[in-house]
Amino acid sequence: MKKIIAIITIILLPLIIFYFLNFDFKGGFSDAYNSFCKKALKEEKIPQSWLDRYQIEIESEEDLKNDIDKDGLDLLNEYLNSTNPLDFDTDKDGYGDGKEVRDGYNPVGEGRLDLDRDDLPDFWEKEVGLNLKKNDANDDNDNDGLINALEYAHLTNPLKTDTDGDGFADLAEIKNGYDPAVAGEARPDFQLVINKIGVTAPIIWSHSSEEAEIQEDLKSGVVRLPDTGIPGQRGNAVISGHSSNYIWVEGDYNYIFKNLNDLNAGDELIIKTTQKNGKSFEYKYKITEKNVTAPDDQRIFAENDRPAITLVTCWPLNTNWKRLVLRAEIQ
Structure with a gap:
């Protein structure tokens, strides 16, 4: 019995001492204890x-639920979103912080909300089931050959190899000029823009290496040659266009590349893409080199570790003796 009393005394004595030291019999626990509690609360939720x-x-x-500036975000969410808890519109863009967060936009700058700073908007990562707290832009969760950044660019599902369920993998559809997010024969619209020489032309995804069929495709725009790279992805996408043509040949693009030689290193070209689901994006490239080569020079098709575009046209004008070749790399 004495042992039990001794054990109870050992356990209770420190608590009794703590109680009498910290309890204010007029108003409850002392300020020291209250301060201790508040400090623990702050450090657990929001840094002091x-x-x-x-x-x-x-x-x-x-108090963590207080919304001091009445923007729809309580204190905890102001802290989590890096907004000013005393300012209704932290980034001064005309939209309240709470509205921007609810709509998936960045309340402290331009663009979509992206707390893990991987350039994948949080609303999309949440929608498709990615980790909002991890920079996973370069991951390929479904092992289909498209990193998550490209899955977002094409609005494909980063957890499915065949987003539209049409039996063709996303990457295969992109390589062949089809829309990976829409089943069937849907094709995105590709456009080449070179502002310096006034070029705006559709890019036709040619599916044949036969000269006659390529010539037919060239009537409708410039042609991305088969088995070459994909705009925006690592590799070399070769795009051919007419600099001149026979006067009896019909087509609106017989002279689309007539001023291609006016381009030099550092000049810009843009590839614009619009998918059938409405998703649009663009890739900007800068010219890195310019050469005149033989028509069968295989350097035209040389692979590239970075996304590259090679523009090719017959040269000099009104001949097909040589090829004017410009290589551009993504910015």
């Missing part, structure tokens, strides 16, 4: 340094 910056005091868990 953040609270000090805005001169905010919190007394209880409920």
